[in-house]
Amino acid sequence: MMNYFPDEVLEHVFDFVTSHRDRNAVSLVCKLWYRVERFSRQRVFIGNCYAISPERLIARFPGVKALTLKGKPHFADFNLVPQDWGGYVQPWIEALARSRIGLEELRLKRMVVSDESLDVLSRSFTNFKSLVLVSCEGFTTDGLAAIAANCRFLRELDLQENEIEEKKNHWLGCFPDSCTSLVSLNFACLKEINLAALERLVARNPNLKSLKLNRAVPIEALQRILMRAPQLVDLGTGSFVLDRDSDDSETYRKLKATIQKCRSIRNLSGFLEVAPRCLPAVYPICLNLTYLNLSYAAGIHGSELIKLIRFCGKLQRLWILDCIGDKGLEVVASTCKDLQELRVFPSDPFGAGHAAVTETGLVAISSGCPKLNSLLYFCQQMTNAALIAVAKNCTNFIRFRLCILDPAKPDPVTMQPLDEGFGAIVQSSKRIRRLSLSGLLTDRVFLYIGMYAEQLEMLSIAFAGDSDKGMLYVLNGCKKLRKLEIRDSPFGDMALLRDVGKYETMRSLWMSSCDVTLGGCKTLAKKMPRLNVEIINENDQMEFAHEDSQKVEKMYLYRTLVGPRKDAPEFVWTLV
Amino acid sequence: MEKEGLGLEITELRLGLPGGSAPILVDKNEKKRVFSDISGDHDNSSTDWKLTQTKNQAVGWPPVCSYRRKNSFHEKDHLETSKMYVKVSMDGAPFLRKVDLSMHKGYSDLALALEKLFDCFGIGESLKDAENSEQVPIYEDKDGDWMLVGDVPWEMFIESCKRLRIMKRSEAKGFGLQPKGSDHRGNSKDVAK
Numbered sequence: 001m002m003n004y005f006p007d008e009v010l011e012h013v014f015d016f017v018t019s020h021r022d023r024n025a026v027s028l029v030c031k032l033w034y035r036v037e038r039f040s041r042q043r044v045f046i047g048n049c050y051a052i053s054p055e056r057l058i059a060r061f062p063g064v065k066a067l068t069l070k071g072k073p074h075f076a077d078f079n080l081v082p083q084d085w086g087g088y089v090q091p092w093i094e095a096l097a098r099s100r101i102g103l104e105e106l107r108l109k110r111m112v113v114s115d116e117s118l119d120v121l122s123r124s125f126t127n128f129k130s131l132v133l134v135s136c137e138g139f140t141t142d143g144l145a146a147i148a149a150n151c152r153f154l155r156e157l158d159l160q161e162n163e164i165e166e167k168k169n170h171w172l173g174c175f176p177d178s179c180t181s182l183v184s185l186n187f188a189c190l191k192e193i194n195l196a197a198l199e200r201l202v203a204r205n206p207n208l209k210s211l212k213l214n215r216a217v218p219i220e221a222l223q224r225i226l227m228r229a230p231q232l233v234d235l236g237t238g239s240f241v242l243d244r245d246s247d248d249s250e251t252y253r254k255l256k257a258t259i260q261k262c263r264s265i266r267n268l269s270g271f272l273e274v275a276p277r278c279l280p281a282v283y284p285i286c287l288n289l290t291y292l293n294l295s296y297a298a299g300i301h302g303s304e305l306i307k308l309i310r311f312c313g314k315l316q317r318l319w320i321l322d323c324i325g326d327k328g329l330e331v332v333a334s335t336c337k338d339l340q341e342l343r344v345f346p347s348d349p350f351g352a353g354h355a356a357v358t359e360t361g362l363v364a365i366s367s368g369c370p371k372l373n374s375l376l377y378f379c380q381q382m383t384n385a386a387l388i389a390v391a392k393n394c395t396n397f398i399r400f401r402l403c404i405l406d407p408a409k410p411d412p413v414t415m416q417p418l419d420e421g422f423g424a425i426v427q428s429s430k431r432i433r434r435l436s437l438s439g440l441l442t443d444r445v446f447l448y449i450g451m452y453a454e455q456l457e458m459l460s461i462a463f464a465g466d467s468d469k470g471m472l473y474v475l476n477g478c479k480k481l482r483k484l485e486i487r488d489s490p491f492g493d494m495a496l497l498r499d500v501g502k503y504e505t506m507r508s509l510w511m512s513s514c515d516v517t518l519g520g521c522k523t524l525a526k527k528m529p530r531l532n533v534e535i536i537n538e539n540d541q542m543e544f545a546h547e548d549s550q551k552v553e554k555m556y557l558y559r560t561l562v563g564p565r566k567d568a569p570e571f572v573w574t575l576v
Numbered sequence: 577m578e579k580e581g582l583g584l585e586i587t588e589l590r591l592g593l594p595g596g597s598a599p600i601l602v603d604k605n606e607k608k609r610v611f612s613d614i615s616g617d618h619d620n621s622s623t624d625w626k627l628t629q630t631k632n633q634a635v636g637w638p639p640v641c642s643y644r645r646k647n648s649f650h651e652k653d654h655l656e657t658s659k660m661y662v663k664v665s666m667d668g669a670p671f672l673r674k675v676d677l678s679m680h681k682g683y684s685d686l687a688l689a690l691e692k693l694f695d696c697f698g699i700g701e702s703l704k705d706a707e708n709s710e711q712v713p714i715y716e717d718k719d720g721d722w723m724l725v726g727d728v729p730w731e732m733f734i735e736s737c738k739r740l741r742i743m744k745r746s747e748a749k750g751f752g753l754q755p756k757g758s759d760h761r762g763n764s765k766d767v768a769k
Contacts, residue, residue, distance in 0.1 A: 075636065077639070077641035077642065078635075078636030078637070078639050078640070078641065078642070079635060079636050079642060080635065080636045135641065135643065161641065161643040161644070162643075163643070167718070168718070168719065189643070191735075272647070295644075295648060296644075296647055296648045298648055321648065345640065345644065345648065346638060346640060347648070378638060378640075403638055403639060405638050407634060407637060436639075460639075462637070462639070487636075488634070
């Protein structure tokens with residue numbers, strides 16, 4: 001029947017299909033739908049930049065306007081992937097620039113971006129509007145200057161947690177006076193900024209809704225900026241400290257008055273440096289906050305955090321440091337009844353003990369916040385009883401990531417592994433999509449995961465399991481699994497090779513410090529030509545003597561349509 | 577399989593004693609063996625503090641991304657510092673050396689370290705009395721200019737120093753040092769910090 005509709009009608013219908021997965025599904029229905037979908041697709045998501053080539057992207061989706069690309073594997077965040085591994089955006093930008101693609105939005109995660117790439121990007125696409133860089137590296141403020149100077153219709157420049165070399169070039173001043181289209185600006189990860197240029201920029205961009213400042217913006221400047229931008233919805237403060245020299249009470253009074261006028265602020269973050277006595281200035285906006293991120297505010301102690309939280313009755317997402325303590329989490333539980341997402345980060349990586357949270361805090365949260373669906377929780381310890389209680393209280397987890405700071409630590413009360421606790425979580429939250437495990441765990445937890453976690457897409461395993469059976473339970477049971485990352489667990493060739501076809505249904509598999517051998521990886525690579533099986537080998541090449549029986553320190557494999565990558569450094573071997 | 581050191585020292589977490597003395601490097605192989613001794617025995621309570629510390633020092637553990645590590649841990653607990661090795665040359669010395677600027681608390685601390693490194697005296701003096709000392713410590717900054725050590729605050733210095741040179745006073749004349757007090761970059765009140 002749909003064949004009798006002209007293409008324009010189909011296209012119009014497809015306009016309402018926005019999620020990537022739905023559009024992918026649409027394209028598989030028939031050749032006609034594939035064709036219409038492909039020409040009308042504007043937003044493309046590429047979860048692994050090595051799975052496909054820019055040329056093929058351009059050939060299939062000539063109308064693409066918004067592109068998301070991800071590069072390095074997730075464990076690169078934790079220094080498990082050496083420098084120069086790859087993930088370069090340059091070939092993508094060059095190819096897109098050569099073509100007639102009217103790129104407007106680019107979002108990159110864990111990629112290597114050069115100043116040259118940014119320069120080419122800024123000059124090649126007249127309607128370029130939005131650049132979002134997350135956990136990227138390789139560029140300097142010279143690249144940012146090019147973006148500022150050349151992208152005449154820029155709406156968004158969002159720099160999240162990047163490593164940026166800062167030159168003394170006042171890149172912010174490169175935005176021309178004619179730039180008045182900014183909606184979102186985030187430079188919190190930089191150390192310096194040209195204050196005068198910033199204030200002028202804010203003054204001439206009345207549509208600015210999201211502004212995240214860095215440490216170099218003092219509280220006095222914040223006050224002036226907020227005067228110019230009371231329409232902000234999303235604010236990241238920089239430094240929130242009153243200079244000892246300045247007239248404290250006057251500055252504070254002005255700040256408080258200005259903040260009160262900012263009635264639209266719903267998301268608050270920053271406080272990269274903070275003097276707790278200044279915090280009450282933000283109490284008035286706390287009442288309307290739906291997202292609060294204090295995870296970089298190492299200067300706020302538990303009691304001050306608690307005072308602040310008591311005002312945040314409408315909070316839906318809270319990111320915080322563990323210095324809030326179990327008591328603080330109890331306050332969150334009684335105040336933030338709409339809480340959906342909680343992330344508790346460690347303030348002390350070696351777990352000195354006093355500045356931390358335990359199972360008590362988590363149980364309190366689960367009891368007070370039944371809407372909780374996303375959790376990241378770094379803690380000193382966890383018990384099965386607590387996890388079982390959490391599972392009973394909250395049945396809607398989509399993301400459940402627990403990190404007990406001491407690897408492979410058992411339940412401190414019973415000295416048992418945490419298999420039953422995690423089992424309860426996956427059994428009760430039927431829609432769980434992402435899971436990170438920690439603590440002492442046997443193969444049993446994987447049996448539960450394989451049995452119950454039907455929607456699971458991403459699983460992170462560390463220091464867990466007893467044998468290949470563990471990994472097999474997961475590979476066999478989790479039909480929707482896309483990303484599996486494992487470190488320091490006793491899984492070897494038997495598990496790796498049992499179902500080689502499985503890996504083509506997944507984006508990637510990472511295994512480090514496990515028991516897989518070179519021979520096992522070679523076998524896999526031979527059987528599956530559409531996988532890139534990469535070995536990261538930082539040892540002296542001579543010592544890694546190509547013995548098939550030798551265990552592989554780091555293996556990363558991923559499905560791909562374009563064969564072994566040509567930019568692999570010498571310490572990465574792609575097996576064929 | 578015998579796992580050799582992987583040369584990942586740069587990325588390993590290290591325990592540093594307060595005062596910036598040399599970090600304790602935990603041997604990676606030792607960590608591995610220690611761990612496998614425990615994992616098979618579930619009745620073992622991992623109560624031994626030393627064992628705990630060892631396990632906590634596994635590379636990339638806890639899984640906190642490096643940006644967050646550098647920016648959110650408590651100042652006093654900021655045990656992982658990014659390495660700031662710079663080359664140091666001294667006029668007359670046959671070999672260059674390297675120092676880790678992040679391991680020093682200030683100029684006098686650095687001066688002492690340099691004196692030890694090159695087995696000489698006078699560097700500390702030169703910081704206090706540049707006019708009269710025999711040695712002139714200078715550094716190359718991010719812009720490629722050679723500057724006299726000691727003018728700017730320590731934190732600013734370690735951010736911008738790319739290499740060090742201990743010059744003989746006789747060489748200093750006409751070398752093209754930037755005079756103290758000038759801001760050659762053209763920065764002025766606009767730049768915050």
